[in-house]
Amino acid sequence: xxxxxxxxxxxxxxxxxxxxxxxxxxxxxxxxxxxxxxxxxxxxxxxxxxxxxxxxxxxxxxxxxxxxxxxx
Numbered sequence: 001x002x003x004x005x006x007x008x009x010x011x012x013x014x015x016x017x018x019x020x021x022x023x024x025x026x027x028x029x030x031x032x033x034x035x036x037x038x039x040x041x042x043x044x045x046x047x048x049x050x051x052x053x054x055x056x057x058x059x060x061x062x063x064x065x066x067x068x069x070x071x072x
Contacts, residue, residue: 001043003051009040 013036016029023029 001047003044003047006040006044006047009036009043013037013040 013033016033017037018033020029020033
């Protein structure tokens with residue numbers, strides 16, 4: 001799940017939870033909205049953790065204590 005998909009799920013869930021007052025028999029729209037917000041938040045957390053692995057300041061990319069590559 002990408003970051004954009006997660007943000008869309010959070011936005012749709014917030015709209016269903018806070019802005020829609022329509023009632024459907026047997027379905028609680030506010031509960032569906034909360035579920036979408038939670039799923040979008042989990043997806044956003046996973047996508048941001050995945051992107052953090054590609055950050056240039058992450059481990060394994062060198063830095064002040066890194067050893068230089070071997071000379072040929």
